[in-house]
Amino acid sequence: MFIISLGILGFFYFSLSTKDLGTTELINIVLFPVSLLTLYVARLQYRANHSPVITVKIVKERIITDVETNDFKVIVKNLGNGVCIDSFLVLKEKTTDNKSKYYLSKPVREIHPKTTVEFVINKSKDTKDITRYMLIYMDFLGYLYIAGDAHKGKTDKDNKHLHRLTKPTKPLFLLHPTNIKFHWWKCRAIKQNNTYLGQIEKKIKNNKIIVKEHIETLNRESTEK
Structure with a gap:
């Protein structure tokens, strides 16, 4: 739309100074915004026929009482x-101590x-x-x-999403x-290591700590005996 707007502005600018222009030049000036509009329509047609259209269906957070983390889940469907x-x-x-935390999912x-x-x-x-989120995706081009x-x-x-239309996908x-x-x-x-790989590394580290503490407990018990 930005390119089309520039084309239309250019059309009006040149139309104000057409006293010394011939018929061919005038035709070219008229065809320029038309070609831009055709390009825009062709792009919309391509998106309609070939692009994926990912739409969010369900957003929910599963609270787990016996661990220190929750599962944030987003379910989507490709309607394109x-x-x-x-x-x-x-x-x-935002956490309770007013710090911003960012998370990146597994691709x-x-x-x-x-x-x-x-x-x-x-x-x-x-x-x-x-919690604020974005789901960004890429087509084959x-x-x-x-x-x-x-x-x-x-x-x-507050379930306000039940009172409004879905916000469409946007390039x-x-x-x-x-x-x-x-x-x-x-x-x-x-940077905060809140990625899929970072979460795996944290779990491995926590498991090692638990195993180490368990071994130390067993060693103390065997020593006391």
Whole structure:
């Protein structure tokens, strides 16, 4: 739309100074915005016929009482005609000590049309405010999109998503604010080690500590005997 707007503005600018222009030049000026509009319509047609359309169906948080973390789950479905090549779920939340925590899910790849998949992030329990999230995916040409969502990218505890229409998927260009925010959240999650790989490493470390404590307890008991 930005390119089309520039084309229309250019059309009006040149139309004000057409006294010295011939018939061919005038025809070219008229055809320029028409060609831009044709390009825009062709892009929309391509998206309708070939692009994946990932839409969020369910957002829920499973509270686990006997551990220090909760499972944040987002279930999505590809309603489009194209294959989603890659996708990530990123979270942002405020903890009780007013610090921002970011999380990056395990990537889900090759989401075929009419396929339902789920993203799960194991996050902390000390959440002060609502959890905000983004689900970003990529088509086979490398274009990025943000998934359609009736929850508007946040946990909706008052069920207001039942009173509004789903926000449609949106393509993201390079300097789109949502694209910049996604990469910022992703970088922060990696730096905080709140990624899928980071969570596995934390579990291994915790298991080693538990095993070590158990061995020390057994050694003390055997020594006392």
